[in-house]
Amino acid sequence: MKIIDKYVISEHIAPFFLAFAILMFVMLMDFVIDVLDMIIEKGVQPGTVFQLFFLNISWMVALAVPMATLVASVMAFGRLSGDTEVVAMKSNGIPLWRIVYPAIVVGGILTVAMMFFGDLVLPKANYRAKLLTRQLVHKRPTLSIKPNVVVKDFPGFLLKVGEINHRMSEVKNVTIYDNRDRLHRR
Template identity: 25%
Template sequence: MSRFDRYMLSQLMTVFGFFALVLVSVYWVNRAVALFDQLLGDGQTALVFLEISALTLPNVIRLVLPVASFAAAVFVTNRLSTDSELVVMQATGFSSFRLARPVLMFGLVVALLMSVLTHYLVPASRSTLAERQGEIAENITARLLVEGQFLHPAEGITLYIREILPSGELRDIYLSDARSPRSRTTYSARAAYVVRGDSGPVLVMVDGLAQTLRAEGQRLFTTRFGDLTYDIGALVSVGGRGRLDARELPTLALFNPSETLLEETRQSRAFFLHEAHSRFAQPMLAAVSALIGFGTLLLGGFSRFGVWRQMLLAVVLLVLVQMVANVASGMALRDERLAALAWAPVLAGGAIAVLVLWLSIRPRRVRPPRPPQGPPQNPRRGLHGGATA
């Protein structure tokens, strides 16, 4: 690479790192707030929250990198143009296509990073995240049993536990079941245990009292018991990992899925093929976005009003590329023979980038000066309209 290529590439990578960090932080914080409330509400610890958040980061980074590459290309191009560095390089004979070489190298570096994400990190993180969420869903004590709080796991159910011992024993439990409109039953027990039964988890209460209030006649019936079993499996959605997601599979398995895999994931063969092609095509969108941002800012000359029109045009072009991606994705998901349409946005974006670079090197027409307005003045007249001698 020439010195100018290394200089521009270093500028692009530095600004790209800044934009990627900011965008990932903003996107992650927005998702982490809801995740934080959900996990802590289910009784999970902060370490579980950090683990789940770390597993969602690869997919967040995959979504953010194309936007960060576009923003870095626009920012660096605008700064170099403002400082007249691009003007100097163009004056030495560099065309727009030659100036775009470091931008293309930058886009390929970002595409390489995205390839690692799409082919390895994102599928692995999805698979691990699904397994971890299944383990959390099976943890009834963490999701349902929280000491010192009145919980409402279902409509009409109120549960309170004063203390949970490390051995799993529940001390001083209160359970109110008001799901039936004809009666309401309140259970109180000195101790209780959560055990797994044939139909799911059950709550075994020891040494307690059951009070049933019937709506008809407002009569109260009390029953003391030594031990009582209460089915809590219907109060929580205990599942496990759930069905396999095709996006968790390695790339090679997507090109030739078996009938067992199609039945297990409940997805069509067209979905598998589209996902496989998308993993190769999506990284190239980062390079295309950078080239579109760079080429669009080269259009037009210097203006005191800035380059907001070129930036707006670049955003419109990216929206057009995304529209092509949406249409192509819908067609590819309906017919497995059209799986190669996943490359349509890359080809469309590449054509747009070449077009704007070609337009930037075309000679611009210079408007002829306007003729002077009004009747011509008589040169033989003086300043006050009098005739000269």
Template identity: 25%
Template structure:
């Protein structure tokens, strides 16, 4: 039995390596051809373009492993079926599940390992690749924001403004609502122009309305000294950060900051959960390749490629729909990330039970 399982791994692993290199090449060429014209127009040096491709390799590996495993599994099983080797194995009383157990164990360890690989390697290199690409493409994104609302100090202070200038660190047409410890309205500050001064927001002219316990209103010309508006400008500027470019610990802090400031966080939280769900596609696609690989009697190489691309397309479309639904808050972020895994797990197990054994 162990001899047969080693034979299966001997067939599977070389095919997997070649398939992974092939898919990495496709991803690299796709990224290069999409930007090569802009690189040349902006006078990018050859060594910089090569460096971009080098930094993109870990991300390509993360994308390629599920496809490569799906192809290698279906191609290996297809060849075994076509050459009647599996018929002999089944005749000896060895079940399909027992025979392919090493592949499933290998797929599980790949899935778990991919979580750590992405967190410790892919994130770092992909961030550097993104920054270098933007530099070569001469892409500049403004950090200014419009019509903003920021919650500060657990909702005790609410900032609203028509416009935030990131370069000058100023707020235009700002309204600031201050609540007391009991959540009652305490102050309303109105200013047409506020400036960040070292550690707080200041203004030369402001209309301040103070509310007492009886809801009586008094008007002031200046912000009281005991009111310190210390929300940093970084929380007002446009958010260009992406969870895809952060480690898990950094992503948790980033999402917590979004919640604290009252900003939309469903999309970021969905991507955070996806960091844990996506690697398990490796384990799932092995079920597909084992159960359906034997359906190909002719043109095994071509059919394995088409089968791999078809399953991958179906999975990514499903994932795109669920992630968009989570972003728009139709479903929870957890459901957005894990629903495709759940659906395809059930489908793969069903097909495995129906497969020849």
């Protein structure tokens, strides 16, 4: 590995990890809000919620790595170009493809790694998360129902619930619409 390769790759490392951390933080915070709602309002056991939380990290990684790679490339080559280092390298006879080559190789390695991750890890984690979610909904049917929102989970029927007590699994002001004939309120 030549010095220029090490230099170009080293310019990508800090922006990659910074972008990865920021992207994961944003996605995790969105998920944490839902998780806290499950613990506080709906009374789900914290251990189950944390298991669901860790199972969902895999799809976040699958989204964050490509985006972080893009951000790292833009930032690294932007800095190299902004400091006229690309011009200095080209004036020393280094072709542009040689400057970009290390980033392409590392990008290819990350692509192959993410293909294996997406093929081996991601489906299993998503399946287990979906299975755990179904088990939670089966144990506590009110988890999937939100107040004053029409639920379309039941074939031929629409369900609207006015109030929900998740701890007691009670619902009030229930309206069921029968879609089998016409939209009749019963």
